[in-house]
Amino acid sequence: MNIVVCVKQVPDTASERNLKTDDKTLDREAADGLMNELDEYAVEEALQIKEAQGGEVTVLTMGPDKAAETIRKALSMGADKAVHLVDDALHGSDALQTSAALAQALRKIGFDLVILGSESTDARTGVLAAMLAERLGVPQLSLAGKVEIDGGNVRVERQTDYGHDKVEGSLPAVVSVVEKINEPRYPSFKGIMAAKKKPVEKLAVGDIELDAAAVGLGNAPTQVVEFAAAPPRAAGTIVTDEGEGGAQAADFLASKKFV
Amino acid sequence: MIDFRLDPEQEELRATVRRFAEEQVAPVIGELYERKEFPYDLVRRMGEMGLFGLPIPEEHGGMGGDYFALCLALEELGRVDSSVAITLEAGVALGAMPIYRHGDDAQRARWLPGLCSGEILGAFGLTEPGGGSDVPGGMRTTAKLDGDTWVINGTKTFITNSGTDITGLITVTAITGERPDGRPEISTIIVPAGTPGLTVGEPMSKVGWNCSDTHELALDDCRVPAENLLGERGRGYAQFLRALDEGRIAIAAVSVGLAQGCVDECLRYVKERQAFGRAIGEFQALQFKIADMEVRAHTARLAYYHAAAKMLAGEPMKREASIAKLVASDAAMDNARDATQVFGGYGFMNEFPVGRFYRDAKILEIGEGTSEVQRMLIARELGLPA
Ligand SMILES: Cc1cc2nc3c(=O)[nH]c(=O)nc-3n(C[C@H](O)[C@H](O)[C@H](O)COP(=O)(O)OP(=O)(O)OC[C@H]3O[C@@H](n4cnc5c(N)ncnc54)[C@H](O)[C@@H]3O)c2cc1C
Numbered sequence: 041m042n043i044v045v046c047v048k049q050v051p052d053t054a055s056e057r058n059l060k061t062d063d064k065t066l067d068r069e070a071a072d073g074l075m076n077e078l079d080e081y082a083v084e085e086a087l088q089i090k091e092a093q094g095g096e097v098t099v100l101t102m103g104p105d106k107a108a109e110t111i112r113k114a115l116s117m118g119a120d121k122a123v124h125l126v127d128d129a130l131h132g133s134d135a136l137q138t139s140a141a142l143a144q145a146l147r148k149i150g151f152d153l154v155i156l157g158s159e160s161t162d163a164r165t166g167v168l169a170a171m172l173a174e175r176l177g178v179p180q181l182s183l184a185g186k187v188e189i190d191g192g193n194v195r196v197e198r199q200t201d202y203g204h205d206k207v208e209g210s211l212p213a214v215v216s217v218v219e220k221i222n223e224p225r226y227p228s229f230k231g232i233m234a235a236k237k238k239p240v241e242k243l244a245v246g247d248i249e250l251d252a253a254a255v256g257l258g259n260a261p262t263q264v265v266e267f268a269a270a271p272p273r274a275a276g277t278i279v280t281d282e283g284e285g286g287a288q289a290a291d292f293l294a295s296k297k298f299v
Numbered sequence: 300m301i302d303f304r305l306d307p308e309q310e311e312l313r314a315t316v317r318r319f320a321e322e323q324v325a326p327v328i329g330e331l332y333e334r335k336e337f338p339y340d341l342v343r344r345m346g347e348m349g350l351f352g353l354p355i356p357e358e359h360g361g362m363g364g365d366y367f368a369l370c371l372a373l374e375e376l377g378r379v380d381s382s383v384a385i386t387l388e389a390g391v392a393l394g395a396m397p398i399y400r401h402g403d404d405a406q407r408a409r410w411l412p413g414l415c416s417g418e419i420l421g422a423f424g425l426t427e428p429g430g431g432s433d434v435p436g437g438m439r440t441t442a443k444l445d446g447d448t449w450v451i452n453g454t455k456t457f458i459t460n461s462g463t464d465i466t467g468l469i470t471v472t473a474i475t476g477e478r479p480d481g482r483p484e485i486s487t488i489i490v491p492a493g494t495p496g497l498t499v500g501e502p503m504s505k506v507g508w509n510c511s512d513t514h515e516l517a518l519d520d521c522r523v524p525a526e527n528l529l530g531e532r533g534r535g536y537a538q539f540l541r542a543l544d545e546g547r548i549a550i551a552a553v554s555v556g557l558a559q560g561c562v563d564e565c566l567r568y569v570k571e572r573q574a575f576g577r578a579i580g581e582f583q584a585l586q587f588k589i590a591d592m593e594v595r596a597h598t599a600r601l602a603y604y605h606a607a608a609k610m611l612a613g614e615p616m617k618r619e620a621s622i623a624k625l626v627a628s629d630a631a632m633d634n635a636r637d638a639t640q641v642f643g644g645y646g647f648m649n650e651f652p653v654g655r656f657y658r659d660a661k662i663l664e665i666g667e668g669t670s671e672v673q674r675m676l677i678a679r680e681l682g683l684p685a
Binding site: 112113116225226227228229230232233235236 | 348363364
């Protein structure tokens with residue numbers, strides 16, 4: 041089983057994050073970079089599948105040089121090798137362009153299964169898995185809370201507001217995962233040391249048969265026109281208990297889908 | 300030569316253990332501490348991460364790192380809780396390391412894989428009720444060879460990790476004869492947990508380190524095979540001196556963790572807590588206190604980094620190890636006292652970590668050589684008379 045996990049470096053949600061005023065892209069230099077949290081679950085799932093069935097786990101990331109830290113993290117957890125798509129021409133690419141670039145890289149690498157987190161904590165578009173599957177012409181199984189490989193098929197429990205759907209597709213396929221799926225391991229020191237020696241291939245736009253004029257901020261089909269700081273959190277809803285306070289509180293929670 | 304920056308791999312190890320401490324230890328430790336429970340689940344997870352095998356080569360089941368890697372892990376655990384840190388410290392520095400260093404092939408093969416994976420814990424029984432500083436003068440435990448069996452008699456006390464469900468072995472020091480100069484011959488012998496004649500006392504009731512396991516041990520005609528002798532007969536004293544020198548660097552790392560944890564907690568608290576209409580962090584008196592705390596943590600860290608660097612380079616490091624242990628345990632104690640003060644009444648409540656730090660700090664000035672003993676050792680290194 042040849043598994044590719046797409047991972048992304050995102051700014052630490054605990055640190056202050058800003059968009060740059062000149063080109064309205066994220067200031068990635070200012071914030072500490074971390075592996076997108078859901079991607080850790082994707083890596084863990086890939087490793088568990090590999091441990092059960094054999095095969096190889098390749099990490100694919102698109103991002104500036106600094107994203108190498110995130111690659112190393114995934115390799116420390118146990119992935120076998122990595123591909124780093126890094127090119128100034130890619131800066132500021134939107135979701136459509138990113139999916140085009142990653143799809144080209146995936147074609148080049150080859151795969152039976154692509155796993156990714158269902159969204160990133162920075163852009164939060166949540167569309168990448170679908171776009172990749174479409175571009176690659178393979179099934180998409182999204183929001184997986186459980187993944188089973190059965191011969192040439194992949195079966196997932198797709199998390200929904202009301203429970204889960206059981207979805208099945210044929211390999212090769214793209215699967216996106218949610219938090220509930222597993223508990224990502226902490227890298228061991230042996231893993232950290234071994235990561236140093238694992239191969240990391242760097243690819244530029246020219247290496248994946250992608251036209252530089254199709255990617256990057258200047259060519260992006262979508263644009264950030266304006267941005268504003270999030271307004272301070274509004275005051276909460278106060279429920280005064282006049283007998284049916286409990287029911288009101290429960291209704292509130294239900295309306296927000298917490299229960 | 301002068302470079303105190305960490306390699307990327309060391310930095311990643313540090314960050315990983317820090318995350319583990321914050322995500323796994325911090326949420327549960329308050330309650331475990333209150334209930335005085337040994338943290339089996341955390342120990343299992345630490346074992347899975349390979350922390351118990353950090354300084355041991357891979358062929359013995361370890362991680363192939365070094366003692367400094369262990370110290371980095373100890374500091375980050377100590378930053379959140381030092382009784383969890385000391386369980387690792389005692390397990391590795393006092394439990395596994397002597398077996399790795401002095402054990403023969405059979406002993407290494409039998410014990411190291413389990414010790415490295417954290418499935419079993421090792422303990423080291425040196426201290427006796429009659430005296431911990433005065434070793435070997437205060438030592439009374441004896442071991443006599445009866446055919447191919449050691450028969451051990453005596454009492455050990457304050458022994459960390461000696462009575463958990465997963466304790467695998469206790470290495471004890473004992474008098475095995477008399478040297479030509481009339482002084483006692485001391486050797487080290489491995490006593491597997493559960494050996495008849497070994498009685499593990501009730502958990503000792505302690506002022507702090509509530510999640511660490513501490514017992515008195517009675518050895519009454521406790522018989523173990525002759526091959527359980529660890530290293531050479533009569534070399535026991537030299538062996539444990541080495542383990543203690545190294546252990547001091549490890550204790551310094553735990554102490555720096557506690558000292559830094561005090562800074563972390565204070566920085567958080569002084570932004571939230573209000574008095575006289577302002578955050579208390581705006582008062583210069585508290586800012587200076589916190590600045591002093593940071594200075595102590597930082598300088599103590601440099602001291603243990605330096606001692607560890609000398610150790611790894613194979614250079615003599617007795618003086619540096621004692622200095623590191625002394626300044627770091629002082630830093631821990633001073634910072635714990637100041638942090639409790641910064642927290643006011645809440646600092647005296649068990650629900651806040653600083654109260655736990657306050658209770659845990661004192662032992663760092665006592666265990667593995669008291670502060671007085673460190674000063675004695677430093678004075679000896681300076682050539683002053685014994
Ligand atoms: C929680 C805990 C865990 C421990 N874990 C272990 C363990 O795993 N294994 C183990 O073997 N031991 C362990 N110990 C024992 C510890 O190492 C000893 O308590 C320590 O070495 C001090 O010995 P003592 O308690 O006998 O004090 P004493 O030696 O009786 O000292 C009493 C006081 O006299 C001072 N003093 C002694 N001699 C001199 C001198 N010549 N000059 C000036 N002052 C002096 C000391 O500094 C101290 O202040 C542990 C102790 C505790 C509390």
